[in-house]
Amino acid sequence: MKLELSANSKEIPAxxxxxxxxxxxxxxxxxxxxQPNVEIDEEQFxxxxxxxxxxxxxxxxxxxxxxxxxxxNKIWFKHVPSPIPICYCANVTEEEILHHIAVAQCCSTLEDIKKHTGANTGCECLTKNPAGG
Known part of the structure; x- marks a missing residue:
């Protein structure tokens, strides 16, 4: 089974x-x-x-x-145990964000969360996020 990627006829295999x-x-x-013991010889993943x-x-x-x-780094949507990563660049977890919202009550907007946790402020997604950004 293959899934179409775009109109230019490239396909993504299942x-x-x-x-x-x-x-x-x-x-x-x-x-x-x-992990260091895993060899990467292929070009496309x-x-x-x-x-x-x-x-x-x-x-x-x-x-x-x-x-x-x-x-x-575990992939956040792959049923990983807590703590669930939200921002891989800043190493911010779901629990940390919830703490700032519910316990510390210092965050009510996305900008507040960024300011207090550093989430979504990094620029290393290509190498730190398992999805590549």
């Missing part, structure tokens, strides 16, 4: 394990996300977007799959 929708991810992102699937990244020919447990 995840070889769950057959779910994938997302293009740059090689530099994968290189920064995998896709992120499996199915929350229940153990696959994090896969290649177009489906010969290489990298599982969630082979990553340094």
């Amino acid at each position: 995840c070889p394990v769950c057959n779910g929708i994938g997302q293009v991810v740059r090689k530099i992102t994968v290189e920064h996300q995998v 896709f992120l499996c977007r199915t929350p229940e699937c153990e696959v994090a990244y896969y290649t177009p020919n489906s010969q290489v799959t990298i599982k969630q447990n082979q990553l340094i």
